[in-house]
Amino acid sequence: MWRHIASNFLTFLVVLVFLVGGVILWGQSEYTAQGPLDEPICLRVERGSNMRAVSRELEQEGAISNGTIFRVGVDYANKNSLLKAGSWLIPEGASMSEISDIITRGGASTCGxxxxxxxxxxxxxxxxxxxxxxxxxxxxxxxxxxxxxxxxxxxxxxxxxxxxxxxxxxxxxxxxxxxxxxxxxxxxxxxxxxxxxxxxxxxxxxxxxxxxxxxxxxxxxxxxxxxxxxAEAWEERQEGLPLDSPYEALILASIIEKETGVAEERGQVASVFVNRLNRGMRLQTDPTVIYGITEGQGVLGRGLRRSELRAETPWNTYVIDGLPPTPIANPGRASIEAAVNPLSTDYIFFVADGTGGHAFAITLDEHNRNVARWREIEAQRATD
Incomplete structure (x- = not known):
């Protein structure tokens, strides 16, 4: 009799172990499976909150299927005490495991x-x-x-x-x-x-x-x-540039930055200035004249006068040869890269074309025609 009872009890234990193991495997699968969230949400975790409160909110938002499994999984991963206050972006379909990582890793809020x-x-x-x-x-x-x-x-x-x-x-x-x-x-x-x-x-x-x-x-x-x-741009520079140092590249980049707001033009504008430097021509660029007047302290707010184009300042490239002594602004990465890797062109002139960009020219005659067209555009705008 006792042998029969012992045999039944052993069978019960085996079945119980399999059931518990199955529940654990199911829970692990649920914890790591894709979540039910069909669109992202912004989860706000208040200071002093806890995982139980957060799991309830996640259930209400439809981000997790079972709050108990979420809490057990977080506890098993030793993250229960790592909850961080903030606003956290929970992406579509995030698993419970991914959500627990988002709300415990810290750093700046990712939404809100x-x-x-x-x-x-x-x-x-x-x-x-x-x-x-x-x-x-x-x-x-x-x-x-x-x-x-x-x-x-x-x-x-x-x-x-x-x-x-x-x-x-x-x-x-x-x-x-x-x-x-x-x-x-x-x-x-x-x-x-x-x-x-x-x-x-x-x-x-x-x-x-x-x-x-x-x-x-x-x-x-x-x-x-x-x-x-x-430093990175200078390391990857073209050979044969008329620039002796990274600082000169920075100066040229600042002029490029101020001359065009059209990203696609930076390489062409850079080529004009490089070609002029190689030929010993003055750069003759208005932004350097403006900097000589303001020295970077504010905006000029008006057009340049003829007398200012002739005035001697360290930055007036209508008067000085080569580059000015300092940059005239803080250039971005794209302008710095354009300065050390200009396009290969024969352009030595450019002028505004009325679209926000510029018309480029190789010869003075061509440039004069471009200037005449720009003057017509300016005159037309003045009468509109």
Whole structure:
């Protein structure tokens, strides 16, 4: 009898082990399988929250099929205590395993609201925008110029949120003085920078910052980025360029940056200046004259006068030979690469063509015809 009871009990244990093993395998499969979410969501995790509360919200949003399996899986992966506050983008079809990684890895929030401080060539702007999880694109909520008019309520509201992201977007072609002025208006930064960085030394780009970062640390990031871009470009430069150093390449790149806003033209504009340098011709470019007047401190805001084209300044390339002594702005990567790898052309002239681009010419006669067409366009616009 006891032998029969022992045999049945052993059979029960075997069956129980198989059942438990099957449940574990099923749970593991559910934890790593594609999730039910049919479109992305932005999951907000409040400070002081826990995995139980998060799992309930994920269930309500339809992001996971079973909150218990999610919590067990997180606990098994030793991530239960690693939950990070913030706003996290949960992509379509994310598995429980992927979601647990997203909400525990830390770093800056990946969705929600973002404040962008834009430092542009003509003005500065603050933009409040929010990520739409369905399209994974930011939607503008408010935009304003610092010091002009009332501050939008949307800006005041997001400043109170702990998970709001902050970004500084520096446009290509801004001067170092403009960067300094722009950073002074970024109210989440601390500290002062007493000396304007050398012209051309700052890389135009988008930089994420945290509240309490120093202005000096942001400047240093920009300088390091520009040093790296310039070094890489110089290493890959064409042979036979009329440039003796990376710094001269930076000067030329800044002129290219200010001469055209059309990306496809950079190589052609670069070729004109390289051809002129090779022939010993003066560069004769208006942006250098403007820099000689403003020295990068603000925008001229009007056309050049004939007297200014003849005025002697270190940057007036109608008067001086070769390159000016310093860059005239902070060029972006594309202009730096164009300076050291220009297109191979015979162009030595260009003038605006009325479309936002330029008409290029090899001979002076051809250039004069292009100039005459541009004058006609200007005259027509003046009467419209």
């Amino acid at each position: 609201t973002e404040v962008v401080y834009r430092i542009g060539v003509t003005d500065a702007e603050i933009e409040v925008r929010e990520l739409d999880p369905a399209t994974n694109r930011y939607v503008e909520k408010a935009a304003f110029v610092p010091g002009e008019g009332d501050v939008p309520e949307a800006f005041e509201t997001v400043r109170e949120k702990a998970d709001t992201r902050y970004r500084i977007a520096v446009a290509e072609g801004v001067t170092s003085w403009q960067v300094m002025q722009g950073l002074a208006a970024v109210d989440v930064l601390e500290g002062e920078v007493n000396e304007t960085p050398p012209e051309g030394s700052l890389a135009p780009d988008s930089y994420e910052v945290r509240e309490g970062d120093t202005r000096a640390s942001v400047i240093e990031r920009m300088r390091q980025a520009q040093d790296l871009i310039l």
